[in-house]
Amino acid sequence: MADPSTTSPLTRASVQVAHDLIRSHIHKTPVLTNKTLTQLASTPRTAADLEKEGSNPEWKGRTPARPVLRLWFKCENLQRIGAFKARGAFHAIERLKQEPGWAESGGREKGVITHSSGNHAQALALAARTNSIPAYIIMPTISAPPKIAATRDTYGATVVFSGSTSVEREAATARGTMGLELQDQVLEQSSSSSSAGLDAIITPCGGGGMLSGVALSCEGTGIRVFGAEPSFEGADDAKRGYYAGERVEAVSTLTIADGLRTPVGKIPWSIIYERRLVAGMYSVTEDEIKAALRLVYERMKLVVEPSAVVGLAVALFNEDFRAMVEREAGEKGWDLGIVFSGGNVSLDALGKLFA
Amino acid sequence: MADPSTTSPLTRASVQVAHDLIRSHIHKTPVLTNKTLTQLASTPRTAADLEKEGSNPEWKGRTPARPVLRLWFKCENLQRIGAFKARGAFHAIERLKQEPGWAESGGREKGVITHSSGNHAQALALAARTNSIPAYIIMPTISAPPKIAATRDTYGATVVFSGSTSVEREAATARGTMGLELQDQVLEQSSSSSSAGLDAIITPCGGGGMLSGVALSCEGTGIRVFGAEPSFEGADDAKRGYYAGERVEAVSTLTIADGLRTPVGKIPWSIIYERRLVAGMYSVTEDEIKAALRLVYERMKLVVEPSAVVGLAVALFNEDFRAMVEREAGEKGWDLGIVFSGGNVSLDALGKLFA
Secondary structure, eight states, X not given: OOOHHHHSOOSHHHHHHHHHHHTTTSOOOOEEOOHHHHHHHTSOOOHHHHHSTTSOGGGTTOOOOOOOEEEEEEEGGGSGGGBTHXXXXXXXXXXXXXXXXXXXXXXXXXXXXXXXXXXXXXXXXXXXXXXXXXXXXXXXXXXXXXHHHIIIIITOOBOOOSSSEEOOSOOHHHHHHHHHHHHHHHHHHTTTSSOOSOSEEEEEOSSSHHHHHHHHHHTXXXXXXXEEEEOGGGOOXXXXXXXXXXXXXXXXXXXXXGGGOSOOOHHHHIIIIXXXXXXXXXXXXXXXXXXXXXXXXXXXXXXXXXXXXXXHHHHHHOHHHHHHHHHHHGGGOEEEEEEEOBOOOOHHHHHHHHO | OOOHHHHSOOSHHHHHHHHHHHGGGSOOOOEEOOHHHHHHHTSXXXXXXXXXXXXXXXXXXXXXXXOOEEEEEEXXXXXXXXXXXXXXXXXXXXXXXXXXXXXXXXXXXXXXXXXXXXXXXXXXHHHHHHTTOOEEEEOOTTSOHHHHHIIIIITOOBOOOSSSEEOOSXXXXXXXXXXXXXXXXXXHHTTTSSOOSOSEEEEEOSSSHHHHHHHHHTTTTOOEEEEEEEOGGGOOHHHHHHHHTSOOOOOOOXXXXXXXXXXXXXXXXXXXXXXXXXXXXXXXXXXXXXXXXXXXXXXXXXXXXXXXXXXXXXXXXXXXXXXXXXXXXXXXXXXXXXXXXXXXXXHHHHHHHHO
C-alpha cells in the first residue's frame, strides 16, 4: 500500500519536486483576467443587495464593504479530465514507478485501485492508461451515470475489487503545483501592469487537499491563502472547525457544490489549521454560488462546475471577506488569485440549475 | 461618413498596422489544444455515423475519410464583449481619431452610430465608451432583450437615429488581426512539439469579414484558409457562390448559428473569391453544429455560441473536407487552426438547445 500523502515531506520545496515530476503530463492551464468581474468585486454592494433573499442574513443592516480587488483566475476547469485532480493522479503513478520493488514484484501488471465517485476516478484512469497500467475503480452504485461511463469508456478503467496497489488520495504537494504555476503566471502576465504579483489566493475547500497544497506552495512567500466553502447544511465544516479550534470530522450536506460535500481530511487540516498556513475561512449561500456561476458563464465564457466558483462567490458576496480586504489592503487593494477547480458538469444538470 | 473598409488597403501588411492600432484595447485570446478532440478528428467515422439522421445525406455509402489533424483553437469567445467584433470596433474608433478634421469639427461630441442587433452593437458601445465618445445604435425591434440590455446598460450606448458619424462594418484588416495572433501563438506553443506552425485555418463565414480578414493575414505564408457555413435553409450562400463563380446576394435562413444568417458582403467576397485567398468552402447540418457545440462544452469547458463551432463541425463531420485533408496532407497530417468566433449565448437559450 503506497500512500504518497504520508511519505513525502509537506513543504514548498516538495511541491516544486512534485511539479517537476508531473509537468509533462498535465496542462499549464491559463490564468485569465476579466474587467467586468474585477470591477464588480471592487464596487460596494447596495444595502438592498445585502438584504435580498438568498443572501446571508448576517449582512442585513451592515455598511457595505469597499474593497479594491484585481482578480486573476487560474482555470483548472481547462486541466486534463476537466479538473485539478489530474495533478494528483499523475503524481501518484510517477511516485509508484519510482518505488523500489514495485515494478519487479509485478506492480505494473497488478495495476492500481482507488475509490471515488467523481473526478479522481477519471483522473487515475487516465494517468494509469497513459502508463499502460490497469486501473480499477470502486465507485458507489449511486454515482452519476455519465461519470461512470467516462471512467470506463473514455479512460478504459475497470470496476473491480482486489489484488492491486491502493493509490490513496494524492499528496497535497501534487495539488499545490497549481499554486506554483499561478504565482509564476501572474508575475509574467502582470509585467506590463502595476502589480508585482499576487497578494492572496482563495480556493474552494472540500477534503482540503487543494487548499492545503496551495497553502504549501505559498509558504514563505508572503502570499495569504484563504479557503471557501458552501454554508448549506453544514458544508462549512472546515470553517467551523477553524474558528472552534477542532476539526469537524463528519458532514452530511447536499449542497449544489457537490465536490465540496466531504469533511476536511486529517493531513490537510494539519496544514490548514495546525501549521497556520491558511489565513482564514469563508462561506457562501447556495444562491450566491449560483449567481457566481451565472457570471462566469455569461461574462467569462467558461464552463465550470458549482464547486469551482465558491472562491469567486466569497470575493463578490461575503461581506466579512470584503471588509477584511478593505481593512488589510486599503486603497492600494489586492491582486487576488481565484482557483476554478474544475468543469465537470453535464449540460442537463446545468439546464436544471438555471431552469 | 468614414468607412474604413474602403479606405485602408487590403493586404497582410495592413492587417499588421491594424493590429498595432488596437493591440492595447483587446485581449490576446488564448490558443488552446485538446487531446480528445484532436483524436476524434483523426479517427475515421463509422459507416453508421455517415448514415445517421441529421448527417448530410451525401455521405451515405462513402468510405469514411482518414485525415490526420492536430487542432489549435483560437478562443475569441474569451475576447472583450465575448466576440471577435471587439477588434473591428476599436479599430473603427482609432481610425476616426486619426482622421483629419474629425475632432475639430466636433466629431467627439456628435459621437458614432451604427446598426446591429448583436455583437457589433456591444463592441462599438464599449469602444466608444472607452474613448468617452457617445454611441448610438440602431437595433431592430426584434433584437433579443438581453443584447439590447447589454448594449444600453452595460456599455452605455443610446438607441437614437441621426447627426453622428456612421461607423460602417469594420475593415477586414481589423478582424484579420486575430489570424496574425493565432499564427504566432501556435509557433510559440509548438516549439516543444514536432509541428512547425499551422498548415491551415478554418473560420465561420457569415458576412465574411472574419474569413476574409484571416485570409489576408495568411497571404503569402503558405497557410491555407477555409470557410465554414451552416447548410440549413440556404445559409451556405458563400459556398454556393464560391463554386458557382458568382456571389449570392440574398439569404433567408433561421439556422441556429444566428451569427451566420447574413449573405457574404461585397468586399469580403472580393478577397475570398476574386483574389482566391480562400482555398475552399464547406458546410454542415444543424445536428452537426449541435454535436460540435456539446463537445466544446463537455470536453473543452468553454462557453461558445452556435456560430462559433461551425469550423470544428466541418473538421469533425464533413467528409469532403476530411477526404481533402487525407489527400493533401497524407500521413503527416495538418496542424489546423480553428476559430471560435464568440460566446454570446444566454443560459436560457442553451437550455432550450439541449432540452
